[in-house]
Amino acid sequence: MTGNRFRYGAWRDGPDPLAPPYDVRAAVDEVGERVLTGESLRDVLRDLVRRGPRQGRGLDELRDRARRLRREALRRGNLDGAVTRAQQLLDQALAAERDELRRRPDDDAARFAEAVLDNLPRSTSRAVQELRSYSWASDEARQLYQQILDGLRREVVEQRFAGMKQALANGDLSGVAEMVTDLNALLAKHARGEDTADAFREFMGKHGQFFPENPRNIEELIDSLARRAAAAERLMRSLSPQQQEELARLMDEALGDGPLRGQLAELTDNLRALRPQLNWGRGERMRGPDDLGYSDATAALGEIGDLDELLDQLGQEHPGATLDDVDVEAVERQLGRGAADDVRRLRELERELTRQGWVTRDAEGLTLSPKALRRLGRTALARVFDELAGKRRGQHDLRDAGAAGDLIGSSRRWEFGDEQPLDVVRTIGNAVRRGGLALPVRLKPEDFEVAETERRASAAVALCVDLSYSMYADGRWGPMKQTALALSHLVATQFPQDSLQIIGFGKYASELSQGQLAAIDPTAEKGTNLQHALHLAARHLRKHPGSEPVVLVVTDGEPTAHLEDGESYFWWPPLPETIRATVQEVDHLTRYGATLNFFMLGEDPGLQRFVGAVAARNGGRVFSPDAEELGRYVVDDYVRARRGRS
Structure with a gap:
């Protein structure tokens, strides 16, 4: 603001906070549109929350942001800074000590001390260990040496417990050791399944100053401690074997010979047993211009671990994953308020889809409910009748379609x-x-x-649809689904006295419900088993002996598979046995009085010869529509036949 003038711009931190909530029906329609074009139902439903509905941000965008943050964390610096810093301090201490010893040319003790320094191991940790009992001549050198131990001890303990700075100010570790002993006893009691509510309150009353995050229960306490311990373990796994040995020796030297060292090791084992799902043993390759000290290195690895867990939640890859699995507080902590609002909106959309009955959840994830399938079928049928009206083929006024x-x-x-x-x-x-x-x-x-x-007389209709991979590869999968869903909705709403069965056939054939048809995905399995499909069609017709039998077949290839002793045999070009077995099913249907109408997609010469011969044998008709006109042909043929039936 300058001189009472204001400048306004587009909202940049996430979705518009004043925008209306997601339109649930629009989201369902979006899913339907993509399913009717041939996309996988489960992929579309998954994309709805991963990419977000129209004009919304989904999980994929949030996941990309988390990946960028992870890459930035990996470039923060080198992890061996604790060892490097100890080496630098040791070099400074030795230089100061040698300067002091050189000022004593006639002192035999000084010459002996120089010999000790000259024969120190090249390993920093071993040198620090050997100098434990060394009598320093230089006060500056003694202080530098002590900084190695005090600094690393402070970083190790403060990294494990956030409130340790004051307790370590005077170098007295007795209070810390007592707290870790009580903590191990509390965790052991919890691991045995005992009630620890009172014990937790007693522990926090005694040692609460060490935990400024103020955990509300023992589970929150374990989560906090386990993440810190896992970060420390990941630091060790991220170093080379030589660096690991150096850092471990330096830490042992810093913690001294008291009980604290063993208590911390016991604490790590307890936390690992209580939170085994954390990435305890995963190392990282970090590079950067700076050498990170112990606390900075473990903080960076802890942040990377949190981002890894967040990436797993946002990925929604595990079976039964839901948006409720996403920790919104972690999203806000890592990605900001706008990202957390995005997750809340997507979570609300998923809940509304379920609450309003549009989707249901099974073992594999979300799927459309019968209510949504009816809407999908209605949409497919409306598209087909729009095409019928545009082509002006026949009279398809829906006002009397249900007169029956x-x-x-x-x-x-x-x-x-x-x-x-x-x-x-x-x-x-x-x-x-x-x-x-x-x-x-x-x-x-x-x-x-x-x-x-x-x-009027009812009809028993079997719609056999080809599910072979060529239907998907040649762009006929979506029109096939749209046609079957449209016909199914038409029969259910306008001709309920008719009985429709959808039968899909590839290497094998199977009866499909509306939901199964909408969710079915193409496979690379070869085979066009029309014989099995016609066998199932005959079984459906026989269940309705008083109805007029009609069989509609949608396919883009000649039969290449048939059943023998319940097993499917595939061969291309088709074997005579396959053609013979398929024609036998055609003859069974013909004797039963069923009419077979073929809707032939593509221009396969073998298919043309086959369907032509079958039509002559059965008395049915053959249509050769483009894939985009398949629904119009099938529904038009059914409605024409239905109106002429008496």
Whole structure:
């Protein structure tokens, strides 16, 4: 603000906080559109939360940000800084000591001390260990040597316990040792499954000053301590074997011969047993311009470990993963408030999809509910009828599509579930007689009458769809799904007296529900087992002996597989045995009175010869639509046949 002038710009920290929540129906429609184009249902549902719905940010973007932060952390510096710093301090101490000894030319003790310094091991940790009992002539050298031990001791203990700075100020480790002893006893009691609520409160009352993060229960205490301990273990695993040995010896020397060293080792074992899922043994290759000290190195590795855990949560790769698995507080801590708001919105979208009945969850993740499948089928059918209207093929006015019979001139009172058309004249007349000539005329449920019809014969319809990989490779997978879903919805809503069974066939054939069809993915398995599909179609027809039998086949290739003793045999070019077995099923259906209509996709000469021969043998028809027009042809053929059936 300058001189009471304001400048406004686009909101940059995440989604617009004033924007309305996600449109759940729009999200379902987005899923439906992509499924109808041939995409995998589970992939689309997964992408809905990973990429976010339209104009929203999803988990993938957050995951990319976490990866960038991880790469930056790996470039923060070199992990051997603790050893390097100890080496530098030792060199400075030895230089100061030699300067002091040179000022004593006639002192035999000084010459002996120089000999001791000249014969020190090249290893920093071993040199520090041998100098433990050395009598320093230089006060400066003694202080530098002590900095090696005090500094590393302080960093090691403070890294494990956040509130140790004050306790270590005077160099007295007795209070620390007592606290670690009590902590190990508390963790052992918890590991045995005993009730530790009172013991935890007693422990925090006695040693709470060491834990400024103020854990509310023992689980939070374990989480905090285990992450710190795991970071320390990862530091050791990230160093070369020589560096590991150097750092371990320096730490032992810094912690001294008291009980604390063994207690810390016991604490690490206890925490590893209680939180085995943490990355205890994973090393990292970090590079950077600076040498990181022990505390900085473990902090960087702890941050990388937290980012690894966050990346796993955002990946949603494990079976049964949900957005509830994502730690929103960790997202906000690592990626900021806007990212946490994104996760909350996506979580709310997933919950709303479930609460409103659009999706359900099974062992493999989210899938569309029957409610959503009905909406998907309605969308597919609307697309097909839009094409029918645009092509002006036949009369497809939906106003009388559900009449299911011819009008006979009489009417009756409407009852719930009636599918007959309304008798508008008698309905209005009932309302006028009930209410007089007052305007406007108000209708009540008891006024409605439906026109009685002569019931037409029902049909048993088997729709056999080719699921071979060529259907997917040639762009026919989406139109095939759309056609089957559209026909299924049409039969369910407009011709409920008909019985439709969708049968998918590849190497084997199987009966498919709407949900199974929507979720089915292509496989690279070879085989077009039309014989098995026609066998299942005949079984469906026989379940409805009073209905007119109709079989519709959608395929892009000639039969290349058949069943023998329950096993599928595939060969290309087709074996005579495959053709013979398929024709036998055609003959069975023909004798049963079923009509086979083929919808042939592509221009395979072998398929053309086969379907032509089958049509001549059965009396059915052959259509050769483009993939985009498949739904129009199939639904048009079904509606035409349905209207002509009596």
